[in-house]
Amino acid sequence: MLSEQQIIRIKKLDKLKSLGINPYPSNEYKVTSTIYNIQKNFIEKETISIAGRLMRLRLLGKASFGEIKDHTGCMQIYFTKYHLYSDKMGKEDTYNIFLKKLIDIGDIIGVKGFLFKTKMNEMTIHVHKLTLLSKSIRPLPQVKMDKNKKIYDAFSNTELRYRMRYVDLIVNDHIKEIFIKRTRIIQKIRNFLDDKGYLEVDTPILQSIPGGAIARPFETYHNTLGIPLYLRIANELYLKRLIIGGFNGVYEFSRNFRNEGMDRIHNPEFTVLELYVAYKDYYWMMNFTEKLMKCIFNKFQKKENINFKTPFPRIPILDSIKKYTGFNLKKMEKEELRKVCKKLHIEENLKMSKAKLIENIFEEKCEKNYINPTFIIDYPIEMSPLTKKHRNEKNLSERFELIINGQEIANAYSELNDPIDQLDRLRKQMKFKNTKNESMSNESMSIDKDFIRALEFGMPPTAGIGIGIDRLVMLLTKKNSIQEVLLFPQMRPEKGGKK
The missing domain is CATH 2.40.50.140 (Nucleic acid-binding proteins)
Structure with missing residues (x-):
């Protein structure tokens, strides 16, 4: 009407x-x-x-x-x-x-x-x-101002702003600056990686097997081929194929899709930078990440309370949990972890894996405490199915996450390149995948047989990292919601049947 x-x-x-x-x-x-x-x-x-x-x-x-x-x-x-x-x-x-x-x-x-x-x-x-x-x-919508030039009738309804971003951009001048800054941040990263000699590539969004991460995919169907396909949840396995094929360093700004929850730091589609470099390990990647982050923050965030002095602290995840909860999880099995979660009033149930329980404890009790850039390192092997076993610590992996302002910004590994070990770990994951229990199934990773075949040809020692671009932009623009840094965030259909 x-x-x-x-x-x-x-x-x-x-x-x-x-x-x-x-x-x-x-x-x-x-x-x-x-x-x-x-x-x-x-x-x-x-x-x-x-x-x-x-x-x-x-x-x-x-x-x-x-x-x-x-x-x-x-x-x-x-x-x-x-x-x-x-x-x-x-x-x-x-x-x-x-x-x-x-x-x-x-x-x-x-x-x-x-x-x-x-x-x-x-x-x-x-x-x-x-x-x-x-x-x-x-x-x-008319933006009006009082005698002191203070806006009092702006286009400020959050849902309308996200739904009608075109109007938001017209009447709220500062909104455009967020997205101009986003583009410049991506360009700065691209220039940094290009200067190092790494090659930007494109990998498939439609995949026959949703691999490279643990997440529920969006499903579709290819009529000509007569097969189901999935929107990618990660591009990791394709980039590793390129390392196997002989490239020294490759990266991609990947649009990923996960059919999961939505909140202030999660959107069903999001952008991740993934980088893989041959003959490196996660120690090298930590040093590289420090240089990259300092480069970005020196350019876009000169006046900020966050201290980017290097080297960033490197804290084992189980040490972090012990510090902030008082519990030593190093030798605990699943039932003991469930008891710890109960004592800490953290969500748990019989269906959750050991990895999920540890992840919940860290996210609830530890993550928010790291404001300055901090590497949380050496995750239990159960939490890292694509990661090499730690060279010195039993039952741990060579993995780190970069936490800034209480949020995960990056996730990186010494990449697992043993095809026998990789297949064995994925088979163990499939025990969860094949269960009728939805919660456990969503914590598992599919077996990509072609990726295993590629590994059998030999992949050099490799370091890989994924950096959440949306969260990085949130940090650099001082926004508390991922929807603020996405031009067109996913929304529920409008009331009244409008699409």
Whole structure:
């Protein structure tokens, strides 16, 4: 059902057409500058042509003021009855009919004119020619300010902002900066890796086996091949195939999909950087990660309470748990771990694996305590089915997670390259996979027989890391929700049956 304002605007649309004015012209509109460049290099009386969205319009008698916004900023515009014209109308009709009766806030317009400063010393465009480039038939939410220039009527409803990100970007100027910064962060990482000689690659999103991580996949079906396929939960196994094939270092900004819960740090689709480098181990990867993180944070987060002094602390996960809970888990089996969880009031049940119980304890009681960058290292082997056994510590693996501001930012291993050991571990995982118990099944990893075959040809010692790009951007933009750093986060369907 159309609102009253929409009905009025559609009538204006029809009137424009009746006057021979195309409200959605297809011809190019020549732009000579941007608002940012105009304001930076202001020249009095310079003739300019710009295009953008009309954000404000204050109609007066013989002269009116407005504000136009392009992709670089906002600027005041000025219209007068005797100097304004358009392609289809003379001066008085352009001002009295076209501007006053048919143009609305939210319309995309082109303006040509000269620059001047008002008595209040505000840079302004005196518009001589007005062109309608796209008629808006939905009114924008108006951002208003009080006398102290404090916003009190902004487009601030969180659900609406995420659902209608296009409107959020139009009316909330600071939102665009988040996503510009996100792009620049990714570019900085890419440049860092390229300078090291590592190759950016693409691997399949549709996979016949959802491997490389423990997660529930999204399922689909390929009609031509007649087989089920899965959206990838990780790209790890494909990147390792490339290391086996002879590449020295490969990386990918991978869009991953996991059919699991949603909260402030989880979205069903997310971006991970994965990097694999031959002839390295997790000690080398810790040193490399320190350099990468310092490079990023020196560029994008110069004034922050987080201390990026290197080397980052390296704390075994079981030592961390002992420090913050008082329990030594080193020799505990599943039933003992369940008792510890009960005492700590942490979720547990008979269906949870030993690895899941340890993970829950760490996440609930330890993770939040690490604000400065910290490597949590040497995870129990049960928690790391793709990781080499520790060279010195029995029952542990050569794995680390990087925790910053109480959140996991990265996960890395000395990669397991023994095909017999790898197959044995995956078979043990499949005992969970084949159970009817959903909780245990979701904690298991599928066997990718082709990956095992690839390992049998020999993979060099390799270090690998996955860095959560969304969480990294949250950290660098000081946002507490992953939805704030995703342009279009997943949402429930709108009420009323809308999709």
